[in-house]
Every structure is written in C-alpha cells, then in structure tokens.
Amino acid sequence: MITDPEGVHFLQWCLPRLHLSWPGFRKVRRQVYRRLNRRLRELRLPSADAYRDYLENHPGEWALLDTLCWISISRFYRDQRVFQQLEDEILPHLAALMLGGGEAELRCWSGGCSGGEEPYTVAIIWRQRLAAQFPVMRLRIVATDIDPQAIQRAERGCYRASSLKQLPAKWRTQVFVTVGEELCLKDEYRACVTFRVQDIRERAPEGTFHLILCRNLVFTYFDEELQRETLRRLTESLSPGGALIIGGLESLPEGSWGLEPWLTRTGAYRKTPVSF
Numbered sequence: 001m002i003t004d005p006e007g008v009h010f011l012q013w014c015l016p017r018l019h020l021s022w023p024g025f026r027k028v029r030r031q032v033y034r035r036l037n038r039r040l041r042e043l044r045l046p047s048a049d050a051y052r053d054y055l056e057n058h059p060g061e062w063a064l065l066d067t068l069c070w071i072s073i074s075r076f077y078r079d080q081r082v083f084q085q086l087e088d089e090i091l092p093h094l095a096a097l098m099l100g101g102g103e104a105e106l107r108c109w110s111g112g113c114s115g116g117e118e119p120y121t122v123a124i125i126w127r128q129r130l131a132a133q134f135p136v137m138r139l140r141i142v143a144t145d146i147d148p149q150a151i152q153r154a155e156r157g158c159y160r161a162s163s164l165k166q167l168p169a170k171w172r173t174q175v176f177v178t179v180g181e182e183l184c185l186k187d188e189y190r191a192c193v194t195f196r197v198q199d200i201r202e203r204a205p206e207g208t209f210h211l212i213l214c215r216n217l218v219f220t221y222f223d224e225e226l227q228r229e230t231l232r233r234l235t236e237s238l239s240p241g242g243a244l245i246i247g248g249l250e251s252l253p254e255g256s257w258g259l260e261p262w263l264t265r266t267g268a269y270r271k272t273p274v275s276f
C-alpha cells in the first residue's frame with residue numbers, strides 16, 4: 001500500500017516524466033495514492049517500487065498513470081473574488097468593447113472544466129446579472145476536459161448540494177431544480193454551454209475567444225515546459241483585448257506573452273493590443 005514517504009518518492013520520480021510538477025501535487029497526493037493503490041491491486045503488485053519496474057517494462061502503462069493524475073476538484077463560484085470581478089468588471093467591459101466593434105457574440109472557453117461547475121457559473125452570472133444590460137449580446141461557452149467521465153457529469157448538469165455551497169443562496173433556488181438528492185441546472189442556464197473531451201496539451205477548441213478560464217490545471221499541475229507550450233496555445237486562442245483568467249494562487253511562467261495584468265489579485269490578464 002502506497003503512503004508517505006514511499007509515495008512522495010514515487011511521484012517525484014514519475015511526475016517529471018509526465019511533464020507534471022510535484023509541488024502542484026503535494027496537497028492532493030493522497031487522492032493520487034488511492035488511485036495508485038487501486039491500480040497496484042489490479043496488477044497484483046506489492047509496492048511503488050514494483051510499479052516503477054512495471055512502468056519501465058510496459059511503456060503503454062504511462063498513459064494510464066497519466067489518467068490517475070487528473071485532479072477533478074471543482075465547485076460552483078469557486079473563488080468568489082474571481083466571479084465577482086467577472087461580473088463587476090471583466091464581462092461588462094468585454095461586452096461593451098465588442099458591441100463597440102459591432103460583434104454580438106461573446107465567446108468563452110473554459111479549459112479543464114471538470115464537471116461543468118466553472119462554465120455554468122459564468123452562464124449563471126451572465127443570465128442573472130448581465131444579459132438584461134446587453135440584450136443584443138449572446139454568450140457562447142465551449143468547455144473542455146480530458147476526462148470523459150467529467151464531461152458526462154457536466155452534460156448531465158446535476159450536483160450534490162456541497163458543490164453549490166459557495167453560490168449565492170438565492171441563485172440556488174432560481175437556477176436549479178431539486179431532483180431526488182441532486183440539484184439540476186435549469187435548461188436555460190445550460191443552453192449556451194457546449195462540452196467537449198479534449199486534451200489541452202494537444203489542442204484548443206477552434207476559433208478565438210474573448211474570455212478564457214484556465215484555472216487550477218495548467219499553472220498548478222504542469223511542469224514549466226508544458227506550461228509554456230500550453231500558454232502559447234491559450235494566447236493564440238485569445239482575441240486581442242480578451243481576458244485570460246488563471247487560478248488565484250497560480251502565476252504565469254516568466255516571458256513576454258503579449259499579456260498584461262488586468263486584475264492581478266484574481267489572476268486576470270488581458271491580451272494586448274486592446275481591440276476587437
């Protein structure tokens with residue numbers, strides 16, 4: 001059974017080989033140990049060392065190990081300050097800028113969307129707070145995740161109450177209907193979100209986006225080389241003047257990325273030059 005310190009040694013050995021970063025996994029390592037232990041039982045292997053030998057002799061196993069490192073934690077309205085600033089400043093600013101440029105569709109990409117909590121939170125904020133101010137503007141969200149099970153959950157749109165505990169209380173009743181033990185999002189909040197299984201290391205959804213949310217994935221779990229490669233893809237997908245939001249505790253790798261801090265305390269950047 002893998003625990004500390006054997007597990008730490010194992011992760012410090014295998015994560016760099018997957019272009020993942022040990023410091024990002026430190027806090028969630030026990031979740032990874034549980035999955036590793038399940039895999040060890042399936043393979044009837046006694047220890048992390050035995051699994052390491054197995055990996056050296058079965059190159060195909062690395063792809064499975066990668067799946068054990070997908071951390072799926074998410075919640076609606078996760079990090080209140082980010083969503084408050086999206087509502088107060090970023091979304092109204094983007095919508096006004098686009099209207100000025102004659103565009104009527106605000107395109108958003110949520111990369112690493114887990115069970116849909118993040119893109120649905122944007123959809124809720126838009127419909128509840130901003131749609132009436134911008135009646136000609138349509139919001140369209142593409143949400144991607146590598147994990148097909150996460151995308152299935154997202155498409156179902158039903159959650160335990162614990163996923164909603166940070167959402168303002170009145171929205172819980174306005175936006176969800178109770179079905180048995182779950183709360184299911186009403187259709188009108190789901191209509192603007194499209195989900196897709198996609199590996200952010202390999203591709204971005206087609207087209208350009210005015211808003212990209214990439215939180216608690218690339219800049220926490222990927223190593224620096226992979227962060228740089230992925231950030232290049234993210235900036236290519238961002239319209240000039242568009243906003244990139246990363247996690248509140250994350251930072252971008254050093255370099256000139258054509259981005260300027262917008263609201264640094266919430267991890268918001270803006271692509272320069274500012275024009276649509």
Ligand SMILES: C[S@@+](CC[C@H](N)C(=O)[O-])C[C@H]1O[C@@H](n2cnc3c(N)ncnc32)[C@H](O)[C@@H]1O
Pocket residue numbers: 070071072073074075078111112113114115117118144145146147150198199200201214215216217
């Ligand atoms: C910790 S969750 C973050 C969810 C959401 N962005 C948030 O901040 O609440 C990370 C998500 O990234 C997904 N993920 C991991 N590796 C990925 C990859 N290479 N491409 C796309 N998604 C990935 C995981 O499956 C997981 O659902």
